[in-house]
Amino acid sequence: xxxxxxxxxxxxxxxxxxxxxxxxxxxxxxxxxxxxxxxxxxxxxxxxxxxxxxxxxxxxxxxxxxxxxxxxxxxxxxxxxxxxxxxxxxxxxxxxxxxxxxxxxxxxxxxxxxxxxxxxxxxxxxxxxxxxxxxx
Numbered sequence: 001x002x003x004x005x006x007x008x009x010x011x012x013x014x015x016x017x018x019x020x021x022x023x024x025x026x027x028x029x030x031x032x033x034x035x036x037x038x039x040x041x042x043x044x045x046x047x048x049x050x051x052x053x054x055x056x057x058x059x060x061x062x063x064x065x066x067x068x069x070x071x072x073x074x075x076x077x078x079x080x081x082x083x084x085x086x087x088x089x090x091x092x093x094x095x096x097x098x099x100x101x102x103x104x105x106x107x108x109x110x111x112x113x114x115x116x117x118x119x120x121x122x123x124x125x126x127x128x129x130x131x132x133x134x135x136x
Contacts, residue, residue, distance in 0.1 A: 002129060006122040013118050014040030014111065021107045022090065025099050031090075039089040039107070043082060050081055075112070082108030 015036045022028075022035035054074040061067035086107040091100030 002126045011044055014043060017110045021103055025102045031093050034093050035089060039085060042085050079108050079112055082111055
């Protein structure tokens, strides 16, 4: 139940960020509405594939230092993925390279900064609900 609530909350958080950025960039509720549906959905669908691929890359690390470098590369790759999706959605919606570029910078930065806070909240809640025992 907690996992479903966490995923639902993650989608809502993505949607809120996408709407806020699209509305701030364009001033249009229509483009904000378009962004709220399409952009987060694409990211939520692609992110598990991205994480799975990078888990395999991290598993091949030979030592702790190399593992940390691979984690850093994963975060850069995740940011690039978000940027590409944000740019593509805004560019297709508006036909503007400038609006696509602004969305490509603002949206992923907000997601990369805010979603770890979101996930920590849900992890602490799950831990508290399990009586202090970490779920597998």
